[in-house]
Amino acid sequence: MSRLETNRVLIVEDEPKIARLVADYLEGSDYITYHIDHGDEVLPWIETRDHPPELVLLDLMLPGTDGLTLSREIRQRWPHVAIIMLTARVEEVDRLLGLELGADDYICKPFSPREVVARARAVLRRSRAALEDATPSVPLSLDDDGWVALADGQDLALTAVEFQLLRVMMHSPGRIFSREQLMDHMYRDHRIVSERTVDSHVKKLRRKIADIWPEREIIRSVYGVGYKYQPEE
Incomplete structure (x- = not known):
């Protein structure tokens, strides 16, 4: 640059x-x-x-x-x-x-x-x-215009909320996001939802990633704090 x-x-x-x-x-x-x-x-x-x-x-x-x-x-x-x-x-x-x-x-x-x-x-x-x-050794890519996430070229078929969740964490790899911060990113209208709602979306996102990469854990929990995106080294 x-x-x-x-x-x-x-x-x-x-x-x-x-x-x-x-x-x-x-x-x-x-x-x-x-x-x-x-x-x-x-x-x-x-x-x-x-x-x-x-x-x-x-x-x-x-x-x-x-x-x-x-x-x-x-x-x-x-x-x-x-x-x-x-x-x-x-x-x-x-x-x-x-x-x-x-x-x-x-x-x-x-x-x-x-x-x-x-x-x-x-x-x-x-x-x-x-x-x-953020230039991953793990071949995971996002198409912001089409709201499509690809893992090894395969569409993860994410919902809009799941895509936004993944997008936010991928843009700051290694950074720990609290559940409240993730809620703010997922729901721009600041609707009131519980922290368990975030956990549910993360669980579904992980499951879809695991369907393609069963051995990789790139969305990681940080006990008592929240979640982070951690590309594998």
Whole structure:
């Protein structure tokens, strides 16, 4: 990929001095930065780009749409985009909630700009490694337009919900998704369903994969947390 397709960082921060300071340090480390200071402008801006940013530095408290809501929406719509949340709220509940809604890391204010650059570099390194791993040794492919999943060229005959479930996990191999996160991806209307509903869909998805690959377990349970897609090495 060219530099225009990599090293792109969107800074979502309503304090201009902080945004400019962070941008200066990132640009000094060869990142391309963009700045938005209002939560309502973030999703429309990403939608209009030929390439979404690789990383979003996302303040928790914003005018308009708040950072937690944006984190959830970005993760649903652009699973490859990494997210680091910036927050002055240091309570443990807020930290855990930020990660639960899709953030890859968080930084508490006040922070050193050098720390932001180091965290950005680390998060993007993990994100790029995951994308490389997503080119599977296991020949599993998705046709997003036709909503078809093929294993060794055979159609898994997935329902729309099962396809979306597999698609979300395949886009972030190795990442553990909670049942709540998977529900948000499967049901965009945020209908109320139980966690057991997710378990049921995962069970059916696994069964269809096992019909073709009986010896492979690529959808794995993480006890007490949720599920992850793990291509075999």
